[in-house]
Amino acid sequence: MTxxxxxxxxxAAGQGTRMKSSLxxxxxxxxGRSLIEHVLDTAAALSPERVVAVVRHERxxxxxAILEHAPDTIIVDQDEVPGTGRAVExxxxxLPADFDGSVVVLSGDAPLVDGASVTRLLxxxxxxxxxxxxxxxxLDNPTGLGRILRDTDGGMTGIVEEKDATDAQRxxxxxxxxxxxxxxxxxxxxxAEIDTNNAQGEKYLTDAAARILASGGGVEAVATSDPWxxxxxxxxxxxxxxxxxxxARIIREHQRNGVTIVDPATTWIDADVSIxxxxxxxxxxxxxxxxxxxxxxxxxxxxxxxxxxxxxxxxVRRSEATLAAFQKGAEIGPFAYIRPGTELGxxxxxxxxxxxxxxxxxxxxxxxxLSYVGDVTIGRDSNIxxxxxxxxxxxxxxxxxxxxxxxxxxxxxxxxAPVTIGDGTYTAAGTVVRKNVxxxxxxxxxxxxxxxxxxxxxNRKGTTSxxxxxxxxxxxxxxxxxxxxxx
Numbered sequence: 001m002t003x004x005x006x007x008x009x010x011x012a013a014g015q016g017t018r019m020k021s022s023l024x025x026x027x028x029x030x031x032g033r034s035l036i037e038h039v040l041d042t043a044a045a046l047s048p049e050r051v052v053a054v055v056r057h058e059r060x061x062x063x064x065a066i067l068e069h070a071p072d073t074i075i076v077d078q079d080e081v082p083g084t085g086r087a088v089e090x091x092x093x094x095l096p097a098d099f100d101g102s103v104v105v106l107s108g109d110a111p112l113v114d115g116a117s118v119t120r121l122l123x124x125x126x127x128x129x130x131x132x133x134x135x136x137x138x139l140d141n142p143t144g145l146g147r148i149l150r151d152t153d154g155g156m157t158g159i160v161e162e163k164d165a166t167d168a169q170r171x172x173x174x175x176x177x178x179x180x181x182x183x184x185x186x187x188x189x190x191x192a193e194i195d196t197n198n199a200q201g202e203k204y205l206t207d208a209a210a211r212i213l214a215s216g217g218g219v220e221a222v223a224t225s226d227p228w229x230x231x232x233x234x235x236x237x238x239x240x241x242x243x244x245x246x247x248a249r250i251i252r253e254h255q256r257n258g259v260t261i262v263d264p265a266t267t268w269i270d271a272d273v274s275i276x277x278x279x280x281x282x283x284x285x286x287x288x289x290x291x292x293x294x295x296x297x298x299x300x301x302x303x304x305x306x307x308x309x310x311x312x313x314x315x316v317r318r319s320e321a322t323l324a325a326f327q328k329g330a331e332i333g334p335f336a337y338i339r340p341g342t343e344l345g346x347x348x349x350x351x352x353x354x355x356x357x358x359x360x361x362x363x364x365x366x367x368x369x370l371s372y373v374g375d376v377t378i379g380r381d382s383n384i385x386x387x388x389x390x391x392x393x394x395x396x397x398x399x400x401x402x403x404x405x406x407x408x409x410x411x412x413x414x415x416x417a418p419v420t421i422g423d424g425t426y427t428a429a430g431t432v433v434r435k436n437v438x439x440x441x442x443x444x445x446x447x448x449x450x451x452x453x454x455x456x457x458x459n460r461k462g463t464t465s466x467x468x469x470x471x472x473x474x475x476x477x478x479x480x481x482x483x484x485x486x487x
Contacts, residue, residue: 005049005099005100005101005102006046006047006048006049006101006102006103006104006122007048007049007050007051007052007095007099007101007102007103007104007184008043008046008048008050008051008052008103008104008105008106009052009053009054009087009088009091009092009103009104009105009106010036010039010040010043010051010052010053010054010073010106010107010108011054011084011087011088011105011106011107011108012026012036012053012054012055012062012066012108012109013054013055013056013057013078013087014026014056014057014108014109015056015057016057016109016234018234018235019234019235019236019239020235020236024057024058024061024062025109025233025234026039026062026108026109027061027062027065028233028239030111030239030242030243030246030247031111031243031246031247031250031270031271032270032271032272032273032288032289033111033270033271033272034065034069035108035109035110035111035233036053036062036065036066036069036108037065037069038111038112038271039106039107039108039110039111039113040053040066040069040070040073042106042113042114042115042118043070043104043106044070045114045115045118045119046104046115046118046119046122048104049099049101050074050095050096050099051070051072051073051074052073052074052075052076052091052094052095053066053073053074053075053076053108054076054077054078054087054088054090054091055075055076055077055078056077056078059077063075074094076090076091076093076094077090078090081196081203082196082200082201082202082203083196083200083202083203083204083205084202084203084204084205084206085191085194085202085203085204085205085206085207085208086202086203087205088103088105088187088191088205089191089192089203092184092187092188092191095184099184100184100185101184102122102125102126102181102182102183102184103180103181103182103183103184103187104118104122104179104180104181105178105179105180105181105182105205106118106178106179107178107179107232109232109233109234110178110179110230110231110232110233111233111242111246112228112229112231112242112245112246112249113179113229113230114229117135117179117224117226117229118179118181121133121134121135121179121181121222122181124220124222125181128218128220129218130181130183130217130218130219130220131182131183131186131187131212131217131218131219132180132181132182132183132186132187132208132209132212132217132218132219132220133180133181133219133220133221133222134176134177134178134179134180134181134209134220134221134222135177135178135179135180135221135222135223135224135229135230136148136174136175136176136177136221136222136223136224136230137174137175137177137223137224137227137229137230138173138174138175138223138227139173139175139227140173142170142172142173142174142175143162144162145162145175145176146159146160146161146162146175146176146206147159147160147162147165147169147170147172147174147175147176148172148174148175148176148221149169149172150174156209156213156219156220156221157210157213158206158207158209158210158213159176159206159207159209159210159221160206161198161199161200161204161206163198163199163200164198164199174221174223175230176206176221177224177229177230178230178232179229179230180205182208183217186212186215186217187208187212189211189215190207190208190211190212190215191203191205191208193211194207194208194211228242228245231245246271247268247269248264250269250270250271250273251264251267251269252264254269254275254281257275257277258276258277258278259275259276259277259278259279259280259281260278260279260280260281261281262280262281262282262283262300263282263283263284266283266284266285267281267283267284267285267286267300268285268286268287269281269286269287270287270288270289270291272289272290273287273288273289273290273291273292273293274290274291274292274293275287275292275293276293276294276295277295278295278296279293279294279295279296279297279298279299280297280298280299280300281299281300282298282299282300282301282303283300283301283302284300284301284302284303285299285300285301285302285303285304285305286303286304286305287299287304287305288304288305288306288307289306289307290307291305291306291307291308291309291310292308292309292310293305293310293314294310294311294312294313294314294328295312295313296312296313297310297311297312297313297314297315297316298314298315298316299316300316300317300318301317301318302317302318303316303317303318303319303320303333304319304320304321305320305321305322306321306322306323307322307323308321308322308323308324308325308326309324309325309326310326311325311326311327311328311329311330311346312328312329313328313329314326314327314328314329314330314331314332315330315331315332315333316332316333317332317333317334318333318334318335319332319333319334319335319336319337319338320336320337320338321336321337321338321339321342322338322339322340323339323340323341323342324338324339324340324341324342324343324344324356325342325343325344326343326344326348327343327344327345327346327347327348327363328346328347329346329347330344330345330346330347330348330349330350331348331349331350331351332344332349332350333350333351333352334352335352335353336350336351336352336353336354336355336356337354337355337356338350338355338356339355339356339357339358339374340357340358341357341358341359342356342357342358342359342360342361343359343360343361344356344361345361345362345363345364345365345380346363346364347363347364348361348362348363348364348365348366349365349366349367349368350367351366351367351368351369352368352369352370353369353370354367354368354369354370354371354372354373355371355372355373355374356372356373356374357373357374357375358374358375358376359373359374359375359376359377359378360376360377360378361373361378362378362379362380362381362382362405363380363381364380364381365378365379365380365381365382365383365384366382366383366384367384367388368383368384368386369386370386370387371384371385371386371387371388371389372388372389372390373388373390374390374392374393374398375390375392375398375399375400375401375417376390376392376400376401376402376403376415376417377400377401377402377403378403378407379403379404379405379406379407379423380405380406381405381406382403382404382405382406382407382408382409383407383408383409384403384409385408385409385410385411385412385413385429386411386412387411387412387413388409388411388412388413388414388415389413389414389415390415390417391414391415391416391417392417398417399417399418400417400418401415401417401418401419401420401421402419402420402421403415403421404420404421404422404423404424404425404439405423405424406423406424407421407422407423407424407425407426407427408425408426408427409421409427410426410427410428410429410430410431411429411430412429412430413427413429413430413431413432413433414431414432414433415433416432416433416434419433419434419435419436419437420436420437421433421436421437421443422436422437422438422439422440422441423439423440424439424440425437425438425439425440425441425442425443426441426442426443427442427443427444428442428443428444428445430445431443431444431445432445456469457469457470
């Protein structure tokens with residue numbers, strides 16, 4: 001191993017009781033990822049040789065989430081000895097016996113720590129040949145956090161946890177950010193000397209600073225200008241605060257890359273969303289998962305897209321879509337509900353109050369309004385009339401419907417799957433299509449219309465409808481009694 005060999009240890013063993021949740025703290029989500037996933041991504045950005053995650057509370061659930069996101073992570077179980085120092089000690093034991101590089105320690109509940117900040121910390125650590133370098137921050141209210149201790153010349157002398165601090169030490173504004181770089185040998189020696197003789201009965205990682213200094217090693221705390229980088233999440237309020245800050249940073253990055261976001265306060269964009277330049281995002285828009293949006297698209301207002309692919313110039317208004325793809329120039333909404341598996345072709349339209357599920361809709365085809373299309377393939381340049389229902393479910397199984405090219409489905413149709421409607425077909429308004437329709441045919445449901453004259457006057461006497469019917473009939477009756485004059 002070289003001197004610059006790097007391992008990352010992520011501390012994820014805590015119970016997180018202040019979250020008051022059955023879900024482990026590190027699995028709560030902001031920006032479309034769990035807290036631990038954000039930290040794993042930061043670790044990956046450092047290109048380490050090993051990543052070790054220390055777990056304990058809800059071990060199976062946390063480990064599964066870690067390995068799903070970062071399969072090469074080494075999982076280590078914390079034993080009965082409490083404390084971050086013990087957690088890191090166990091992590092070191094999981095590294096190769098010949099490892100002699102540097103160790104970065106991150107907290108699994110600090111999601112805004114980023115690779116650039118840790119890289120700068122590493123650069124200073126190497127440049128000054130230190131044994132320990134950590135991030136600190138200056139806070140107006142440092143309550144609950146460990147404090148950085150310095151001598152009169154400003155040199156670092158140690159770290160004290162708040163529960164062990166004196167009143168004077170609690171007035172210190174510089175806090176321990178919980179992001180560390182250690183020389184492996186110095187860290188291992190310090191951890192072997194640390195005990196649990198403190199207010200919490202834990203083996204503190206922070207005590208390594210004093211141990212390394214006592215042995216003549218170099219230790220320094222480097223204050224960050226961005227306290228959010230070291231902000232931990234301990235309760236739901238802090239979770240919301242961190243989520244809001246992350247969202248603001250994501251939005252600002254998209255704006256700097258040429259995306260117009262009209263109202264950042266009402267726009268939420270997950271970390272994995274990609275947006276090209278010259279896209280307009282209108283107020284009340286939520287973009288989740290791996291959604292991608294091509295140039296020229298206009299999204300919103302009041303729209304939610306999850307794992308969607310949006311092509312150039314697409315317009316989506318007041319609609320919700322999940323796992324759907326919209327090709328160039330397509331139009332969606334307002335008030336459309338697009339379910340997984342839907343693909344809308346170039347120049348196509350899914351209009352007002354339309355629900356689509358597993359629907360392949362070809363280029364130039366339109367489902368303009370008040371329709372349900374599910375488990376259907378629609379060809380090019382077809383039009384589905386208002387109020388059309390694709391009846392895809394027989395109570396047990398789903399069935400497919402195929403509508404060809406240049407088809408005109410009339411209003412208030414029901415297409416009972418499985419059924420195929422050929423190219424160039426028309427269907428009349430009110431048609432129930434129960435069997436295949438050949439190309440170029442007109443399909444219709446023929447039934448005679450019956451008018452029972454006088455029914456309202458006889459059966460609804462005294463109603464406004466009966467009165468209106470009587471008034472309508474009166475002129476015709478009067479005309480029969482008129483006798484033309486002769487001279």
